[in-house]
Amino acid sequence: MKKKMMFIYNAHEEKARIRSKLVEIIEVFVQAGYEITVMPMQKQGDAIAFVREKEEYFELVVCSGSDVTLTEAITGMLQCKHKVPIGYIPCGSTNDLARGLKIPSNMVKAAHTAAVGDVFAYDVGRFNGEIFLYAAAFALFTDVSCEVRREMKSVHDRMLFLLEKMKRQTKIKSYHLKVRFDDVEIEDDFVFGTITNSRTLGGFRRITGQDVALDDGLFEVILVKLPKSLFEIRKTQVSLRTRIVDPTYIYCFKTSKVTFEATEEIPWTWDGESDAFYQKVEIENLNKALEIKIPPKK
Ligand SMILES: [Mg+2]
The missing domain is CATH 2.60.200.40 (Tumour Suppressor Smad4)
Structure with a gap:
């Protein structure tokens, strides 16, 4: 049985570089043994809904976009009964979290980290209920x-x-x-x-x-x-x-x-x-x- 991954990406952001890298990124996932469900974001809030409503068989959620996209994915995950790790392929301008966790800024390398990396339990903040x-x-x-x-x-x-x-x-x-x-x-x-x-x-x-x-x-x-x-x-x-x-x-x-x-x-x-x-x-x-x-x- 192949491992199942949900891959969310945001190609609508200002500095989204995902379009030219999409094929390479998906190949990294396939080579790591994943069967992938691709969820392109169309509007703000999509990533929250995608993650919150995901089926239980997903073992990993990977998201690509800015900190905002990641924040949405986390917000969705915190509302899930069945929580799984999140992989992150940063492509925005401010990626303090990615730097802090040594997630590569090269998108293909970041995809590799998302697919085969270790899991780190990171503290997130809640600000009047928002993440x-x-x-x-x-x-x-x-x-x-x-x-x-x-x-x-x-x-x-x-x-x-x-x-x-x-x-x-x-x-x-x-x-x-x-x-x-x-x-x-x-x-x-x-x-x-x-x-x-x-x-x-x-x-x-x-x-x-x-x-x-x-x-x-x-x-x-x-x-x-x-x-x-x-x-x-x-x-x-x-x-x-x-x-x-x-x-x-x-x-x-x-x-x-x-x-x-x-x-x-x-x-x-x-x-x-x-x-x-x-x-x-x-x-x-x-x-x-x-x-x-x-x-x-x-
Ligand atoms: Mg601390």
């Missing part, structure tokens, strides 16, 4: 133009942009927030914050800590307080740039669940893909909820 893959952040895009937003999709780019801005002006928009995690409650004014499960995010490696694990059930949280003087702006910048955290200016902690309550609706983004305003946000780490294929150990 995100590696980063949520607030206040990182408010007053930039749409064009700048498109160019600076990643949380990292936006963080740097904001820091540059802080250098030029002292008046920065801040948000008054109550933050609760474990048994702690913080109330303060913040200029921005990030909640991540990523080793590579923004090269801010030492701030999130060198002991970042993608399967420990914990997020790294950074909350940057509102600097109250030029001196404090400089200290905050130094703290972020040298990556030596000064608790006077920055909160830094690990947690599995954190809630944010603001006095107004504040702008949030996740995985650098979606932007929306919320007054209350609950973020939860779903420990090892995603079984994803990674390159096999030799």
Whole structure:
């Protein structure tokens, strides 16, 4: 009996390179001994439905597209009774998760990883009920133009942009927030914050800590307080740039669940893909909820 795979691809995305690689990718799957059911996405949300409604005989779901497509496949899988591993062939512009898991950027090699790789149980995040893959952040895009937003999709780019801005002006928009995690409650004014499960995010490696694990059930949280003087702006910048955290200016902690309550609706983004305003946000780490294929150990 051949192993059965569902292969979902999105050829409608901006940078979809799948069209020219489709034949090679399918041959990789066949050579690995799979019988394939191909499901081309026609519209947003298709991957959720394909996975959620899949029959039980599928042993593997592979999806090709951007982080958004992968997020859909995961969302569908979390709603399934019969869960199976997901293989991922990235072809978007921001693929923090693929980088973090060493999934090849070459699509044919990624197909090989999806077919014969090992299974890794990765933590995914839940943001007010929606799934995100590696980063949520607030206040990182408010007053930039749409064009700048498109160019600076990643949380990292936006963080740097904001820091540059802080250098030029002292008046920065801040948000008054109550933050609760474990048994702690913080109330303060913040200029921005990030909640991540990523080793590579923004090269801010030492701030999130060198002991970042993608399967420990914990997020790294950074909350940057509102600097109250030029001196404090400089200290905050130094703290972020040298990556030596000064608790006077920055909160830094690990947690599995954190809630944010603001006095107004504040702008949030996740995985650098979606932007929306919320007054209350609950973020939860779903420990090892995603079984994803990674390159096999030799
Ligand atoms: Mg973690």
